[in-house]
Amino acid sequence: MQEENKSHDLENRLIDFAVQIIKLAETLPKTRAGNHIAGQLIRCGTSPAANYGEAQSAESRTDFIHKMRICLKELRETRVWLCLVEKMNIPKLQSKPDALLDENNQLISIFVTSIKTANSKKATGRFDLGVAILYERDST
DSSP, X not given: OHHHHHHHHHHHHHXXXXXXXXXXXXXXXXXXXXXXXXXXXXXXXXXXXXXXXHHHXXXXXXXXXXXXXXXXXXXXXXXXXXXHHHHHTOTTOSSOTHHHHHHHHHXXXXXXXHHHHHHHHHHHTOOOTTTOOOOOOOOO
């Protein structure tokens, strides 16, 4: 039951992250560059929540790991776009990407750890899709 709650907590964090990404994208300037960056941010910043949902229903160990890696890939792409927005130093931006970058880095760490855990359990043959998701809150 506890692992299910951790899984649900992570899903909620990913959904909250997606909402914040959308809000940030909506505040970018309505220019050619702003629209392009907003579109990219929305695509890669909302994708991890949906892909994580798919990972929870994985058909095999390999499928689970593959879907988790897609989440990680999208989070890393999101990080690049957030860094770009931060460096643009847009004066009228309603929300700064600092908090989103912090959450993004925490999510990346969670997925890296989860993938390592899933791979090690796969290698030893001790793998249960229901408990393969490792979720740790920042204890600092």
